[in-house]
Structures are given as structure tokens and as C-alpha cells.
Amino acid sequence: MIPRVVTALVALAAALTVPVPAQASSAPVVRTEAGLVRGEVTAQGRQFLGVPYAEPPVGGLRWREPRPVRAWQGVRDAGDFGNKCVQGASWDPGYERPSHTEDCLDLNVYVPHGSARRAVLVWFHGGGLTAGAGQDVVPDAFARRTGTVVVTVNYRLGAMGFLATAGLDDEAADGVSGNFGLLDQQAALRWVRANIGRFGGDPGRVTIAGESAGGRSVCTQLASPTAEGLFRAGIIQSGAYDDCAARPHGTAVAQGAAFAERLGCTTVACLRGKTSAEILAAQGGFDWAPVTGGAFLPEQPTAAFDSGAAAGVPVLNGANLDEGRLFAFGQFDGAGGPLTAERYPEVMRASFGDAALARYPLAAHPTPTIAFGTALGDLLFACPALRLDGTLAGRGPVYTYEFADRTSPPFASLRDLGTDFDFGATHVNEVQYLFKHFGLESPLNAEQQALSRQTVQYWGSFVRTGVPRADGQPGMPGGGPERVLSLRTASAGGNAVSTTVHRDHQCDLWDAGASQ
Numbered sequence: 001m002i003p004r005v006v007t008a009l010v011a012l013a014a015a016l017t018v019p020v021p022a023q024a025s026s027a028p029v030v031r032t033e034a035g036l037v038r039g040e041v042t043a044q045g046r047q048f049l050g051v052p053y054a055e056p057p058v059g060g061l062r063w064r065e066p067r068p069v070r071a072w073q074g075v076r077d078a079g080d081f082g083n084k085c086v087q088g089a090s091w092d093p094g095y096e097r098p099s100h101t102e103d104c105l106d107l108n109v110y111v112p113h114g115s116a117r118r119a120v121l122v123w124f125h126g127g128g129l130t131a132g133a134g135q136d137v138v139p140d141a142f143a144r145r146t147g148t149v150v151v152t153v154n155y156r157l158g159a160m161g162f163l164a165t166a167g168l169d170d171e172a173a174d175g176v177s178g179n180f181g182l183l184d185q186q187a188a189l190r191w192v193r194a195n196i197g198r199f200g201g202d203p204g205r206v207t208i209a210g211e212s213a214g215g216r217s218v219c220t221q222l223a224s225p226t227a228e229g230l231f232r233a234g235i236i237q238s239g240a241y242d243d244c245a246a247r248p249h250g251t252a253v254a255q256g257a258a259f260a261e262r263l264g265c266t267t268v269a270c271l272r273g274k275t276s277a278e279i280l281a282a283q284g285g286f287d288w289a290p291v292t293g294g295a296f297l298p299e300q301p302t303a304a305f306d307s308g309a310a311a312g313v314p315v316l317n318g319a320n321l322d323e324g325r326l327f328a329f330g331q332f333d334g335a336g337g338p339l340t341a342e343r344y345p346e347v348m349r350a351s352f353g354d355a356a357l358a359r360y361p362l363a364a365h366p367t368p369t370i371a372f373g374t375a376l377g378d379l380l381f382a383c384p385a386l387r388l389d390g391t392l393a394g395r396g397p398v399y400t401y402e403f404a405d406r407t408s409p410p411f412a413s414l415r416d417l418g419t420d421f422d423f424g425a426t427h428v429n430e431v432q433y434l435f436k437h438f439g440l441e442s443p444l445n446a447e448q449q450a451l452s453r454q455t456v457q458y459w460g461s462f463v464r465t466g467v468p469r470a471d472g473q474p475g476m477p478g479g480g481p482e483r484v485l486s487l488r489t490a491s492a493g494g495n496a497v498s499t500t501v502h503r504d505h506q507c508d509l510w511d512a513g514a515s516q
Helices: 009-016 140-146 158-162 180-199 213-223 249-262 268-272 276-282 301-307 325-331 344-352 354-359 368-392 429-433 446-465 507-514
Strands: 029-031 036-038 046-052 075-077 106-111 118-124 149-153 201-211 233-237 315-320 398-403 484-487 496-498
Touching: 029 180, 106 140, 106 180, 118 180, 118 213, 118 446, 140 149, 140 446, 149 180, 158 180, 158 276, 180 201, 180 213, 201 213, 201 446, 213 233, 213 301, 233 446, 301 368, 315 368, 325 368, 344 354, 344 368, 354 507, 368 398, 368 507, 398 429, 398 446, 429 446, 446 484
Parallel strands: 036 075, 118 149, 118 201, 201 233, 233 315, 315 398, 398 484
Antiparallel strands: 029 036, 046 106, 106 149, 484 496
């Protein structure tokens, strides 16, 4: 799921909007630059699903920068989600079969009732840059509660989105090769800038956000010069893993050549002759992360942040308390072999070294798997998030949080497993407190529903104003990793500012390793 051990029109737009009464029963129609789209009215507001923002990246457009979608005649129906981009089957609801469809560069727009000019949230889905789709979250209730317009985006994945073609006799490769999925995101943001006013959004108040690989995408877009002016704020949820690092261009080119060789090719032309199913079958085992080099990402994101070359916009950044439990479960209990006390020292030494074994004594944790998962989560998510807080604090406001509801129900994919494993506040679990994850209502109890409302208020306030606030709740700290807002239910102490998160996650140990 995750590699490594794992962005003058306002008046015009308003004039081009086809007005719809707040509670109209007829389907709303909006004129975009490319043509008319017909959405739907729901109890939460209006929604427009499967709206194309770029030409299908097929044939000669495979492994090319996205091109603006061609105009169409008549009214295009926007009542259903578009195709998922090419990816394998997974355990997530709705992903029981692989997708081999390359015609997938669509987005979904959710608009509350009313005619106010609203701030906009653009959401990039997670899935390790190899899986997922914009439909993974349904943010209609979030849009209504926060008074914002929300856009969710599909972008190319895996080899289709991140193959570096510069070494494959590709005359068009110009230094952005390998970042096609992230270029798709920028194309979607340009669509938002040009069209969102017609849906009631304010193109001057756009926040980009995402969780996991979506958060990693936000981190990368913050550092991309070609994203300048496409957004005014960013939200990174569990996206600082690997310190937002991209593949060096030379490494990505070598990996691209090895991938092509696996398919018996030495040129992009040969690869374009392969079916999407063949491409998908061959992509396993390769790293499909962003790539440095060229105009899109001249240097590593952290270097851009340090040098002041990155966007100096407000950022809301954080992680979850028990990120690693999901991955530890998958490695051990979920694979049929729970980690035992006898094997624990050996596995810890092999994975992290002797110092980590001393810092994570088995007696301090409920089970060996949870102990291992605690170390893994601290290494991969908690401490990188705190390091990113410190880096970002030097170039603009950064607001810090940790989702810490250990009573949170496992997200839908885990609930379907029927396991009694204690996932706690693990990776992905906070998403269901903001949106309908996979379109489903999560079984939150009264306390969790209260925390969900508060979290939605924090996020909505940040999207509208650039400062996260919630009624009657402590302010989210802004300034660095020393103070972090812990998001918890009332019985666990409620939302509170913590000054011990760095120590709690043993970050002196992991920071030392990261600096070597």
C-alpha cells in the first residue's frame, strides 16, 4: 500500500452559471468551459459526478502530460462516478475487480444548497499512488456542514501515472517524465480555477488535501513550481512518510528501463502497444513515487521547503496515533501468523536494530504485533510528520494535529474482515470522521460523533479562513512540532494540546536515523 519498511473569471463564471433554486427538484445544469453538465439534487446539496477535466490519456496520449478535455455538444450527464484509473483488485469496498480503463481523468463536485461564493476543498485520494479513486470519499455532508465546495479527483496510478520514460527513446520526455499522475492533479486544479465559480466556488480560495498517498501528493504539490497559484492552502493527513521524498531522476529512469524490459520493450512506442492489463500485470515490485528533475519538481520537497522555493501557504499537517498497527496486522495476524513473544526480539532487531528493541519493550504493549506496529508507525508516519512540521514552520503557518481516538471503529475494509484485532487510531481511520468513507456511514457512537463534528469544524474552518478552529475547543497549534492538538473523545480527555508527542513516539531515535 505504501512504498518502503514503505493546484476577471469570477464575474464571468457567475454569469455563465445556470441558476437552480436552493431546493429545486429538477436536476441542476452548469455550463463548464467544455460544455453543459447535468448533476443531481440530494438532501445535502447538489452533486456532479464523473466530470472530465482532461482528455483520456490513451493511445499517443499515454505517458504524456494531460491535455484539456475537448468541448462536447448538448448536456452531459453527471449522475454517476467515472471509471477508476488502471489498478488491481483490492480488499476495499467497490474494488473487488481490477480496472483496466485508461479513460478515467474525471472529478466529482459537491455543492451545498444556496448561492454563496464558497471556499473550495480539492481532495486527492490515497492508495499508495497505485490504487483508489475520487469516489473513495463522499464529502456531501462535509460540504453542507462547512459551507464549502468539495472536489474529489481521479489521477493516473502506478506505471500509467509514474513511469519515467526519459530513457526509453521518448523524444517528448522533458524532465516531468514519471510525474504524470501529479500532472493530472494540476490539470484538475486548473479546471477548478477555470470552472468552479460556475458551481458556486471561489477559485481564489482553494485548499488541496489528501490522506496517505493523497497527503504525499499535497506535500509534492507544495514543492512544485508549476503548481504556483493553483491553491492557497494545503492539508496533509498521514502523508509525510519517507519525508515526502521523490525518486531521483536517474533512479526513476533506470527503473523505467527495467519495467520496459520486463515487457520486452526498449521504447515507449513498444509500451504503448501493450494493453493496460499487461502494463498492470508487470508493474508489481517497482516504486511508483514522484520523480525529481525538470520544471515539475526540480529538487526534493524538503530541500524546496528549506530553501524557501516552495509555496508559502498555510498547511494543516498531522498523523494518527497508531498508524503502524494496520501494517503490522497485515504482516503478521492478517497473514495467519501473529507475531509471538519468542520471535519479537529477532524481528525487531532485523527490522529496526537493537536500539529500537530497547525503546519498545514487549512488556509495555498489549501484544507483540502491536509493539512492532508502534515502532513501525513512529518510524514511518509520526516522526516524519513532526519533522515536516518543523521544516514547514520556517516558510509559513503550519497547524499540527494527531488523531488519537483509540476507540475509533476500524475503517470499512477492516470491519469486513471480522477480526477482533485492536487497530486503535490506525492509518486511514480519521477519514471516516470527515467524510463517508467509500460512501458508507461509519458506526460512530455518541462520543465519536461529537469528535467527528469537531474535526469537521477544524477542517472546514481551515478551508474557509486558513486557520483551524472548532466551537468551544482548543485552538490547533501553529508554529512547529513542539505543540500538537490531540484529537480525542471526551471520555479520553477530549481535544487537548500536547507537548509530549515527539517524546511519546521516540522521535529522537528515528530522527537520528533519518539524518544519517
